[in-house]
Amino acid sequence: MAAIVNQVIGIITKPTYKRKEVEIEAILPWLRKRSLLLQNLDRGVLQDIMKNCTYQACERDEIIIRQGEKGDRESTADVEPSFYVILSGSTSVYIDPRMTGEEEGGTIATEKTTPPKVAEKPKSEDGEGGEEQEEVKEEGDEEEEERKRLEQQEQERKLMKLDRNKFGKFIMTYEPGKAFGEVALVKRDALRNASIIADENCDLMVIGQDLYERSLKADQEKEFAQITAFIDSHPFFSNMSSKFKKLLEMSLRKETYTFDTVMIKQGDPVIGLHFLLQGQAKIVAEPHKHPKQYPHLWPFEAGIDIISVEFAHLREARRAAILRKYEDPSVWETKTEDTIIRREQGYAAVEKWMKEKHIELCSVQAGEVLGDIETLMNFNTYMQTVKCTSNTEVYILDSKNFERLVGKRNLSTTEVMRAKVIEKLKTRVDSKHGHLVPLLKFLHFKMNEQSLPPPRELPKLKTTKVLPDKDVQNLFLLQAFKSGKAPLVEPIVPGTLYYKDLMKEKAKSREMQRKAEGKTVASTTSTLRANKRNKPKRQPRSLMAIRESLRQMMEADVIQVDNKSTRKKLGSKYGSTVSLAPSNQSQQLFPPIVPVTDSKPKLDNSRSFMTMLNSKSHEKETPVREVDITPRDHETVQGNSASQDQKKVSPRKQKPVLITETAAPKRDVDLPMITEERTQEEIVLHKKVSGKYAKEGDTLDGRVALPAIKVTSTDRSQPRVKQQQQSSNPGEIVFPNNVTGERLVLPSIEGTEDASSPERKGKWGSAMKFVNEEIQQRLTNEMEDGTFQREIDSEFHDKAMVMLESKIESFNVQHGGPAKCLPKLARFAADTRRYRRRQEDEINSPKPGGKVWIRKRMCRFADNKVQVKDHQHVRHYIVNDLPQFDQVSRRSEDEYDSYSLFSQVKA
Numbered sequence: 046m047a048a049i050v051n052q053v054i055g056i057i058t059k060p061t062y063k064r065k066e067v068e069i070e071a072i073l074p075w076l077r078k079r080s081l082l083l084q085n086l087d088r089g090v091l092q093d094i095m096k097n098c099t100y101q102a103c104e105r106d107e108i109i110i111r112q113g114e115k116g117d118r119e120s121t122a123d124v125e126p127s128f129y130v131i132l133s134g135s136t137s138v139y140i141d142p143r144m145t146g147e148e149e150g151g152t153i154a155t156e157k158t159t160p161p162k163v164a165e166k167p168k169s170e171d172g173e174g175g176e177e178q179e180e181v182k183e184e185g186d187e188e189e190e191e192r193k194r195l196e197q198q199e200q201e202r203k204l205m206k207l208d209r210n211k212f213g214k215f216i217m218t219y220e221p222g223k224a225f226g227e228v229a230l231v232k233r234d235a236l237r238n239a240s241i242i243a244d245e246n247c248d249l250m251v252i253g254q255d256l257y258e259r260s261l262k263a264d265q266e267k268e269f270a271q272i273t274a275f276i277d278s279h280p281f282f283s284n285m286s287s288k289f290k291k292l293l294e295m296s297l298r299k300e301t302y303t304f305d306t307v308m309i310k311q312g313d314p315v316i317g318l319h320f321l322l323q324g325q326a327k328i329v330a331e332p333h334k335h336p337k338q339y340p341h342l343w344p345f346e347a348g349i350d351i352i353s354v355e356f357a358h359l360r361e362a363r364r365a366a367i368l369r370k371y372e373d374p375s376v377w378e379t380k381t382e383d384t385i386i387r388r389e390q391g392y393a394a395v396e397k398w399m400k401e402k403h404i405e406l407c408s409v410q411a412g413e414v415l416g417d418i419e420t421l422m423n424f425n426t427y428m429q430t431v432k433c434t435s436n437t438e439v440y441i442l443d444s445k446n447f448e449r450l451v452g453k454r455n456l457s458t459t460e461v462m463r464a465k466v467i468e469k470l471k472t473r474v475d476s477k478h479g480h481l482v483p484l485l486k487f488l489h490f491k492m493n494e495q496s497l498p499p500p501r502e503l504p505k506l507k508t509t510k511v512l513p514d515k516d517v518q519n520l521f522l523l524q525a526f527k528s529g530k531a532p533l534v535e536p537i538v539p540g541t542l543y544y545k546d547l548m549k550e551k552a553k554s555r556e557m558q559r560k561a562e563g564k565t566v567a568s569t570t571s572t573l574r575a576n577k578r579n580k581p582k583r584q585p586r587s588l589m590a591i592r593e594s595l596r597q598m599m600e601a602d603v604i605q606v607d608n609k610s611t612r613k614k615l616g617s618k619y620g621s622t623v624s625l626a627p628s629n630q631s632q633q634l635f636p637p638i639v640p641v642t643d644s645k646p647k648l649d650n651s652r653s654f655m656t657m658l659n660s661k662s663h664e665k666e667t668p669v670r671e672v673d674i675t676p677r678d679h680e681t682v683q684g685n686s687a688s689q690d691q692k693k694v695s696p697r698k699q700k701p702v703l704i705t706e707t708a709a710p711k712r713d714v715d716l717p718m719i720t721e722e723r724t725q726e727e728i729v730l731h732k733k734v735s736g737k738y739a740k741e742g743d744t745l746d747g748r749v750a751l752p753a754i755k756v757t758s759t760d761r762s763q764p765r766v767k768q769q770q771q772s773s774n775p776g777e778i779v780f781p782n783n784v785t786g787e788r789l790v791l792p793s794i795e796g797t798e799d800a801s802s803p804e805r806k807g808k809w810g811s812a813m814k815f816v817n818e819e820i821q822q823r824l825t826n827e828m829e830d831g832t833f834q835r836e837i838d839s840e841f842h843d844k845a846m847v848m849l850e851s852k853i854e855s856f857n858v859q860h861g862g863p864a865k866c867l868p869k870l871a872r873f874a875a876d877t878r879r880y881r882r883r884q885e886d887e888i889n890s891p892k893p894g895g896k897v898w899i900r901k902r903m904c905r906f907a908d909n910k911v912q913v914k915d916h917q918h919v920r921h922y923i924v925n926d927l928p929q930f931d932q933v934s935r936r937s938e939d940e941y942d943s944y945s946l947f948s949q950v951k952a
């Protein structure tokens with residue numbers, strides 16, 4: 046390299062007439078290669094230049110061109126400006142912005158600021174250099190050479206002291222092959238607009254004005270025109286003033302890159318913006334290098350929750366990739382790259398490959414700007430590599446020129462750039478491999494954040510008592526949130542800064558008030574607080590607990606005589622009738638059973654209990670005593686504690702069930718002969734008005750009395766006597782009770798038809814099913830209790846079945862239903878095993894076996910689906926467990942039929 050430079054220097058230092066064409070010809074290819082400027086020049090022009098140019102050697106820190114001057118004193122043409130091509134060495138460009146008019150108040154760097162050409166007397170750093178030299182001289186001539194060398198070093202040190210700051214801001218460095226000084230030549234009579242200072246010893250080819258004008262000017266003028274057009278058309282500079290555009294013209298430089306060369310290398314220092322004019326390039330990123338390149342950002346400026354965004358993006362990207370894959374068969378991968386590497390080179394190679402993966406992001410072409418992301422983000426190094434895929438031409442705006450002309454002075458340009466960069470980042474992030482470069486996503490996020498309008502200046506809050514404007518509150522809150530002082534919630538909720546301040550203020554005023562009033566007077570707040578403290582805390586209740594309490598409430602309203610002990614007790618107390626009914630279910634299921642005793646019942650039919658109940662005034666009219674046997678039941682079953690619990694139940698809850706106790710001898714009330722009368726009240730769901738059913742909205746007040754269950758037993762005090770078969774009414778079915786000998790008189794059934802032709806569909810089918818299940822359940826319970834007596838009960842059972850069938854049919858006819866072809870009830874043999882199995886199977890479905898009085902108020906325990914409003918009536922429903930509220934809350938009118946039937950059957 047040095048040889049050919051010397052060869053060139055050898056030629057251009059000769060007088061013009063001695064420069065031979067042959068030797069010039071020999072160096073032309075090198076010259077073309079060396080300088081872009083000379084590259085495309087005609088051979089003749091280049092030969093002309095080589096024949097007529099001059100040579101200039103510069104030392105380090107030598108000022109080749111001084112900004113603001115017209116010509117160059119150092120040039121051969123003295124005052125006339127020249128154009129320079131660097132053969133070897135490098136120079137720096139300095140621009141004093143005050144002289145270009147970019148900044149006000151500039152002074153031209155004059156002679157005074159010129160560093161002295163003559164070397165000062167060298168001084169060593171510690172100031173003792175002079176003495177040292179004297180000592181060296183004294184030592185003799187042999188040390189003369191050493192002294193000269195030291196002198197030279199001192200000279201160099203002195204030269205370093207040239208204060209380059211006087212020449213303005215450093216802009217850039219010109220390397221060998223580069224040329225400068227064209228502006229003053231193209232724009233005649235223009236002043237030099239930059240200072241060029243040699244950074245080292247340089248060899249310069251000097252092209253005088255005349256030579257320049259005839260060889261290069263035309264091309265360069267064209268070049269300038271192109272640059273002007275480019276600046277005028279580029280969106281970045283659309284809002285730039287003409288003054289700055291002019292300065293920009295001189296600051297853009299053209300560069301060319303051949304096919305397959307690297308224009309920008311990831312990790313290299315950012316030199317500025319590359320405006321792609323021609324050609325194509327691909328952008329390749331190595332994400333594994335990013336953490337090292339930008340450690341200040343990694344991992345994404347801790348504190349900014351980008352992770353979630355990242356994940357969302359990754360998910361989205363993956364989804365998009367999958368979709369793309371299915372849509373476009375050309376991208377269907379049979380074998381992934383990593384699979385191939387793993388098979389060929391092993392796992393370690395794949396890992397390495399994954400780590401150092403080169404991600405080909407995209408391809409760019411004319412119009413693209415490179416280095417803009419880095420410039421806006423103030424990155425020192427490039428975040429990606431740009432490799433030319435064709436011969437490429439670019440304009441380069443060096444970073445310093447950008448700072449000087451765009452930076453803070455032309456914010457509009459920066460804004461346009463930012464918008465373009467955001468757009469670009471978005472496209473790259475969404476590109477096929479964009480998600481593999483996490484930095485892109487972060488930068489997109491960051492840029493978006495930066496492009497938000499700057500926060501408003503906040504007025505100072507003097508007191509927290511007066512709430513500031515909502516917007517201001519929010520801004521404060523946001524500020525506090527950003528600085529990690531408060532959560533991002535409404536500003537006046539507990540836990541927020543504002544709330545805390547408010548509380549402090551309140552506390553302060555309270556304290557002051559207390560002091561003013563004297564300590565003895567307790568403030569209202571403190572009293573309230575004390576009360577609150579003393580208040581027993583409400584324990585959260587489990588679902589089970591709620592259900593249990595619900596059950597207790599219901600039990601308080603409903604009589605339960607459903608176990609052996611209670612029955613026994615009642616039996617012993619009230620006679621045999623109770624023991625007749627194996628369980629309370631059977632009492633409900635079965636139609637009125639009136640055991641005929643010796644003692645005639647004194648209860649007037651017209652004043653049946655149910656009638657009384659429904660007449661609202663029954664309590665007054667009927668000499669009955671309210672007896673709730675539930676407590677006794679509990680007492681028997683659960684012992685004293687249960688009975689104590691029961692005592693707590695309010696009398697109001699116990700009211701609905703009334704039992705008329707046996708007329709006690711001591712009682713002065715004139716009770717009827719019936720020793721016990723029990724009724725399942727409130728079972729009337731539908732008022733029968735002229736053969737039609739009442740509608741759902743009908744209230745309890747409008748209910749109609751249906752035949753009450755009358756269970757009449759002998760007086761306890763009376764001895765049992767042999768029963769005589771007699772019927773009080775003709776048409777009643779009478780059958781003997783095998784246990785007690787009492788006659789069971791069934792009510793007459795009108796219009797009973799052949800029940801053998803079954804029609805098991807619809808509501809009747811389900812009614813039958815229900816009754817059958819009831820019976821099945823009852824028998825099973827008896828089996829379990831040990832109270833089941835096959836002979837007696839089976840007989841009773843069979844007859845009861847017939848009776849039930851008749852009753853159902855009778856009910857149907859009474860209510861104008863399509864009777865006469867009802868199916869027969871199934872006869873069951875109690876099979877506990879089967880029952881248990883079934884119970885396991887239907888564990889979640891409501892099963893018969895208990896009494897539940899569902900009342901409107903209870904619906905509040907159900908879940909939200911329940912429509913309480915629909916639930917206007919009181920129901921009486923037999924289930925094992927609590928009913929499914931949402932099931933019972935909405936019933937169609939058809940369902941009511943069967944439902945009322947159930948109730949009727951029970952009655």
Ligand SMILES: Nc1ncnc2c1ncn2[C@@H]1O[C@@H]2COP(=O)(O)O[C@H]2[C@H]1O
Nearest residue numbers: 138225226227228229237238239295296
């Ligand atoms: N902003 C700039 N960036 C780089 N080089 C410049 C800039 N301005 C001027 N120059 C060069 O420095 C030279 C100084 O003399 P001229 O103005 O004749 O020509 C100038 C250009 O070649």
